[in-house]
Amino acid sequence: MAAVDRTLVANLPMFAGLAPAEQDELLREARSIRYPKGTAVFDQGADADRFFLLLHGHLRVEKTTAQGQQSVVRYVSAGELFGVAQAMSLTRYPATAVAAVDSIALAWPSSSWHQMIIKYPTLASSALQTVGSRLQDTQARVMEISNEQVEQRIAHTLLRLAKQAGRKVEAGIEIDFPISRQDVAEMTGTTLHTVSRILSAWESQGLVEGGRQRIVLCDASSLRALAEGKDS
Amino acid sequence: MAAVDRTLVANLPMFAGLAPAEQDELLREARSIRYPKGTAVFDQGADADRFFLLLHGHLRVEKTTAQGQQSVVRYVSAGELFGVAQAMSLTRYPATAVAAVDSIALAWPSSSWHQMIIKYPTLASSALQTVGSRLQDTQARVMEISNEQVEQRIAHTLLRLAKQAGRKVEAGIEIDFPISRQDVAEMTGTTLHTVSRILSAWESQGLVEGGRQRIVLCDASSLRALAEGKDS
DNA sequence: CTGACAATTTGCGCCAGCGCAAACAAGCCC
DNA sequence: GGGCTTGTTTGCGCTGGCGCAAATTGTCAG
Numbered sequence: 001m002a003a004v005d006r007t008l009v010a011n012l013p014m015f016a017g018l019a020p021a022e023q024d025e026l027l028r029e030a031r032s033i034r035y036p037k038g039t040a041v042f043d044q045g046a047d048a049d050r051f052f053l054l055l056h057g058h059l060r061v062e063k064t065t066a067q068g069q070q071s072v073v074r075y076v077s078a079g080e081l082f083g084v085a086q087a088m089s090l091t092r093y094p095a096t097a098v099a100a101v102d103s104i105a106l107a108w109p110s111s112s113w114h115q116m117i118i119k120y121p122t123l124a125s126s127a128l129q130t131v132g133s134r135l136q137d138t139q140a141r142v143m144e145i146s147n148e149q150v151e152q153r154i155a156h157t158l159l160r161l162a163k164q165a166g167r168k169v170e171a172g173i174e175i176d177f178p179i180s181r182q183d184v185a186e187m188t189g190t191t192l193h194t195v196s197r198i199l200s201a202w203e204s205q206g207l208v209e210g211g212r213q214r215i216v217l218c219d220a221s222s223l224r225a226l227a228e229g230k231d232s
Numbered sequence: 233m234a235a236v237d238r239t240l241v242a243n244l245p246m247f248a249g250l251a252p253a254e255q256d257e258l259l260r261e262a263r264s265i266r267y268p269k270g271t272a273v274f275d276q277g278a279d280a281d282r283f284f285l286l287l288h289g290h291l292r293v294e295k296t297t298a299q300g301q302q303s304v305v306r307y308v309s310a311g312e313l314f315g316v317a318q319a320m321s322l323t324r325y326p327a328t329a330v331a332a333v334d335s336i337a338l339a340w341p342s343s344s345w346h347q348m349i350i351k352y353p354t355l356a357s358s359a360l361q362t363v364g365s366r367l368q369d370t371q372a373r374v375m376e377i378s379n380e381q382v383e384q385r386i387a388h389t390l391l392r393l394a395k396q397a398g399r400k401v402e403a404g405i406e407i408d409f410p411i412s413r414q415d416v417a418e419m420t421g422t423t424l425h426t427v428s429r430i431l432s433a434w435e436s437q438g439l440v441e442g443g444r445q446r447i448v449l450c451d452a453s454s455l456r457a458l459a460e461g462k463d464s
Numbered sequence: 465c466t467g468a469c470a471a472t473t474t475g476c477g478c479c480a481g482c483g484c485a486a487a488c489a490a491g492c493c494c
Numbered sequence: 495g496g497g498c499t500t501g502t503t504t505g506c507g508c509t510g511g512c513g514c515a516a517a518t519t520g521t522c523a524g
Contacts, residue, residue, distance in 0.1 A: 088364025
């Protein structure tokens with residue numbers, strides 16, 4: 001396994017405020033691992049023995065209840081810290097992370113987390129910020145599911161995905177990883193049937209363009225209007 | 233303003249792992265403030281200039297959307313850290329905290345947070361744990377609202393409230409602060425009408441006992457069965 | 465190229481729970 | 495103590511979106 005080049009990661013929030021030598025030292029303890037599309041980085045319930053930084057790709061984080069119902073918790077994009085269960089005093093991962101496309105991540109042993117934050121307190125700040133913004137997102141989602149109609153929720157979700165992982169194409173903004181109707185349903189608390197119906201309707205109005213595991217936002221401003229409930 | 237006695241707080245997670253002298257030093261920078269029932273500790277959108285530790289009482293944390301829809305995010309009980317927006321790099325409070333009963337909190341200026349965690353790294357850990365468990369709770373709530381029927385969600389919510397703030401009484405376990413049907417509705421993503429109907433039904437079956445802003449759980453095991461979806 | 469599988473679309477019927485409205489307690493303040 | 499405010503209960507009708515089922519299309523392995 002080759003050493004990881006500092007220049008790949010020096011600009012990430014996690015490494016901000018650290019001297020190059022410190023960055024190198026952190027990187028020396030990490031392993032870089034490839035995850036082909038479809039493979040799991042970790043499984044819900046497994047021993048949380050590592051934490052990660054995504055260097056390349058996209059992960060889908062999903063959670064299954066005891067009754068077998070599944071939800072998509074979020075998507076992880078390059079540059080994000082994830083799998084920090086140990087830092088929150090969990091001994092097991094609370095969800096499963098699956099590579100949505102071929103991905104590469106840095107992995108540290110969880111056991112070194114404690115010493116790391118003592119040596120580099122800014123790391124704790126950055127983790128706190130990561131977890132905090134995740135909390136904000138999740139609370140926003142609770143409010144959406146509680147108070148909005150399915151159409152609005154789907155519109156919000158697509159806009160958020162486009163912001164997080166949108167790639168400009170001729171037709172508009174394409175979500176940069178394969179995502180099924182089922183996935184969208186599991187993010188919005190609805191069913192794939194309903195998602196399909198709504199996307200079909202939107203497609204015929206020119207708001208989006210679809211395809212097998214593909215979604216392109218053609219008219220973001222109309223979608224934003226829908227998301228805000230301004231019935232059009 | 234009198235100094236705060238260390239012995240009141242020494243056992244709280246936030247102060248665990250600190251020497252008595254360090255605890256005293258932290259306490260010296262804090263102010264103790266009384267919040268009579270119904271008063272706001274901070275308002276959504278206000279400048280996040282302080283963070284708090286609840287010494288006594290219960291707070292209701294609520295969030296309002298731009299469209300005016302309100303949800304109850306959670307209840308804070310004595311011993312919990314709250315209002316740590318600054319630590320998550322927010323400049324404004326993302327929600328409003330209102331005293332559900334007469335309450336007392338310690339307040340620190342947000343500006344001292346950064347120096348505090350550098351001096352006492354275990355504080356960062358404890359904050360991370362606080363925020364992390366809040367994230368777990370919120371994600372659990374997303375899954376409940378997404379996948380469960382209203383009855384199950386209300387049962388889950390009551391059980392959680394009872395665990396967090398239950399007080400044993402002759403009839404069963406009473407939730408230790410005034411809580412309206414509307415509040416329960418805003419925690420479960422439903423309407424006060426539906427909550428009222430369901431609680432009435434449960435009352436006639438002897439599962440709970442109600443009253444104005446009062447809920448007593450009489451048969452926790454039946455409620456647990458309902459929560460798990462074992463239709464009875 | 466072809467079969468087989470996975471994802472998507474669409475029609476149809478139904479029901480959980482919402483919205484509206486009105487009656488009814490229970491505190492609380494003066 | 496009496497009126498008023500705030501919270502709760504309950505009836506009724508309606509509908510958003512779910513569940514089921516079947517047809518269709520796109521992809522990939524061989």
